[in-house]
Amino acid sequence: MNPFRQSGLWPSFLLVFLVGLVVLALRQDTLRETAFTGLMFIGLASSLNIIMGYTGYVNFGHIVFFGMGGYFGFYLLSEFGWPLYLAALAGGVMAMAIAFIIGAAVLRLRGAYFALATIGVNQAAGAFVSNFEPFGGSIGLSINFSAYDRYGGAGQALWLSFILLWVVTLAVLVVSYLVKRSRFGLGLIAIREDEDTAMVMGVKAPRDKTKAFLLSAFFPGLIGTLYFFKNGNVQPDDAFNFQMSLEVLVMVMLGGNGTLLGPVLGAFCYEKLRDYLLTSVFFKDLQLATTGLILLLIVLFVPGGGVGWLRKRFPELRKWLE
C-alpha cells in the first residue's frame, strides 16, 4: 500500500512538511529553535503513540529511550568523531537494545502493573547514568567542538541537525501510519482491545508487543542524539527529565491516543500553551499544575482527545482524521 495515496497520512505529513519548509526558507535562527522543539515533541509523541495508542501499553518512561539513545549517540560523535547521521542511527539502535532489555522484564505485566513498572524505569536509568563514569557521571558530557567543524562550524551544524530532525519526524509519521494500516497494526489494536482474545485468535502477543516497543524506542534514540548534538552537551537531568516524559504523554492524550494526527496536534497545542504559561506572570510557576489539570480534564471529559472529539463531531471528515 502506498501511504501517500491515502487521505489519512496527509494532514499530519503536510503540517510537518510545511513547518520545515517555512523555517528553511526564512533562515531565521530563533524560528528554527522553536520549530526544533516542536518537531522534537511531535516525534516523541508519535513514537509513544505506537506502544501506548496502538498497543495500549502506557509507558511512563518513554523519555528513557530519548536519554539513553541520545547519550550513546552523543558519546560516539563527540568522543569518537562519528558523523552525525551515523551516530544518530546508533543512538536509535541503542535505544532499541534498551527497550529489548526493559521489555523482556516488563512487557509480560499487564495494564496498570506495566505502567507502574515504567514509572520507576526512568528514575533508575537516571540514577544509573549519574553514576556511570564514561558518560561523565552526574556532570554529563560536553561536546568536542571538532564534531561541529566537520560540518563547517557550529552555525552550519545547527541547521544540519534541524534538517535531519525534520526528516526523522516525517519518517516517524510515515512509519506510524504504515503500522496502523498494516496487519501488524491490526494485531496491535487487537491486543489493546483484549489481549487474551487476540491471542486466542492467533495474534502472537508477546512477539508483537516487543516489536512495537522496540519500534517506539528507535525514533526517540535518534531524536535524542540530534537534540544533544544541537545543545552541545548532555546531562542526566536533561536526558531523563521525568517532567518531559509526562508532557509527551499528555500531548498524546490531548491530541488523541491511538490516532496519527493526535500526537501531532497535541504536541503543537501543548507547546503553544506551555509558551503562553511560561511568559504569563500569573501562570509561570504553575506549569506542572496546569499540565495536570489539562490531563485530568481530558481523562474525565474527552478521553478520545482532540482528534477523538473531532471524529465524533464531524464523521464526514473521518478519513482525514486518522
Add this chain to the structure above:
Amino acid sequence: MTQILSSIIDGLLIGFVYGVAAMGLTLIWGVMRVINLSHGATMALGMFTTYLLFSDLALNPYLALVAVVVLSLLFGFLIYGVALHRVIKAGYLSTLLSTFAVNMIIIGLGTAIFTTSPRNIDFSVGSFNWGGIIFTGTRLLAALAAVVITGALYLFLYFTRPGKAIRAVSGNQAAAELMGIPSSQVLALSFGLGTMLAAVAGGLTSTFFPFTILSGASYQLKAFVICVLGGLGNPLGALVGGLFLGGLEGVVPIFMPVSWVTVVEFVLFVLVLVVRPTGLLGSK
C-alpha cells in the same frame, strides 16, 4: 556490630511508618482496583500540614496529627468526588491517569506555594540508650503511633458497619450493591481512609526527616514496593512489607552508597511483579 543493629532497628521503626503509607495504598487498590498515583503527593501534604501547624501555631506535632487525620480524610473525599467518581468504571487507564493528573496538580501547586526549599520539624523528644543502641525518641513515637493506627484501622474494618461495608465492597462490589450497600459512598470512604493513612504517614515522617514537596515521590515508590511485596490488597502484608523494607534500608547503606537504595528498591519492585505478582504473602 551495635552500629549495624542500630541501623536495622532505626530502619524497622521507620518501617512501621512505611507500613502505614502502604496500607493506605493497598486499601485503595483492594477496594476499588485503583492504583493511586497521588499517594506520594498526599504524604507530602501531610508533612507540610504538620509542619505548618507546628511552626505557625506552635502545636505539638503529635497533636497536629489529629488535624491531619481529619483534613486528609476530607481531602480524600474531595479527590474521589472530583477525579475518580466519573471514571471509576472506565478501566484502569482512566483511573491511573486521573490520579496521576491529581498528583501533578498537587505537586505543581505545592511547588509554587512552598518552593522546593527543605523544611524541618525541630522537635526532639530525646532518645534513650539501651545496651549501646540508641533509640531516637521521635522514631519510637512514630512507630508507636503507626501501631495504634493499624490497630484502629483493624477495629474499624472488622467491628463497625462502615468498615464491614468496605470489606464487602472490596470482596464483591456487585453483590454488595445488590445487598443495598451504597457503593459510591463506600468507595469515597475507602479513598478517604487511604488518603488519611498516607497523610498521617507523611506527618510522622516529618518528625524525623527534613522534607520538600517532592519528598513524597520516593516514599510512594517505597509504598508500591511494599504493597507488591506484601500482596496488593492485603493490609497485614503491607505492614509486614513495610518492616521488611525498613529493615532493608537499614542494612543496604552499610554495603553501598545511599544513592543506590532507590535503584535497589525499583529492581526489587520489578522483580516481585514479574516473578510473583501476587506478592510474597499473597494478595486479595
Add this chain to the structure above:
Amino acid sequence: MAGMILQVQEVSKKFGGLQALLDVSFDLSEGQILGLIGPNGAGKTTLFNVINGVFPPSSGQVIFRGEKITGLPSYEVARRGLARAHQVVRPLNDLTVLENVMVGACFGRERHSLGRAASLAEQALAQVGLADRAPRLAGGLNVAQKKRLELARALAARPYLLLLDEVLAGLNPSEIASMMETIREIRGQGYSILMIEHVMQAVMSISDQIIVLDYGQLIATGSPQEVAGNPQVIEAYLGDPEMTARLLAE
C-alpha cells in the same frame, strides 16, 4: 473412516485444591459434531481452555490432527487451525465488526493479508447474517449479534475445528433456530465442531455424539439417544429438575 481430528487423553486440571478435571478422555472424528453437556460448574469451559491453550493441563495430552498441542500457548493453537467462540462474548470494542472478523482471518490458520482478510470477513459475516453491520463498531451490537460476531470471527480463521461455547445462551427461540441453521450449514461445509450447550433440544438434535461431564469427570459417551437414557446422566442433572425434565422429554 475419517481421521481423528482431536484426541483428548486423560486430561486433568487442578487449581490449588480444586480438581476441575479428572482423567477426561475422548476423541472427535473429522467432520463430526460432538456435543459436550453437563451441569453448571462441571468443568466444560475449563476443558475448552485446556484444549485451546489458555492454560495447560496438570496432566494428560491434547492431540490435534496428530500433533501434540498440550501446553502450547493459545496463539500457537489458533495457528494450527483451531478456533473458538466464547461463552462470555468478547468483541474488540473499538474496532468495526468487519475489522473484528478480519483479525480472525489475518491471524488464523491461513494468515491472510489485509485485503484477502477483508473479503473472507465479508463472507463470514454474510454467513452468520451480520453483513449489514460490517462498518459498525463492535461495541454497539446487542448480545445476539455479538454471539454471531464470535462465530464469524472463528469462521473467518478457516479452522479445521471449531470450539463453540454456549453460542445459544441468551438467545430467544427464533434466534436459536436461526443459529442452528447456520451451524448446520457450517457443518455441511466440512468443519468439525465441539460444542458446549445447555439448550438440550438443540444439542441433542444436531450432535452426532454426546459426551457428558460432571464434577470434572466424563460420565457418559454415546449417541444422543443413548446418553439421554443413561441413568447416571439423569442423576447428574437431578440437581437440576428442569434440565432432567427436558432430557427425559427427548
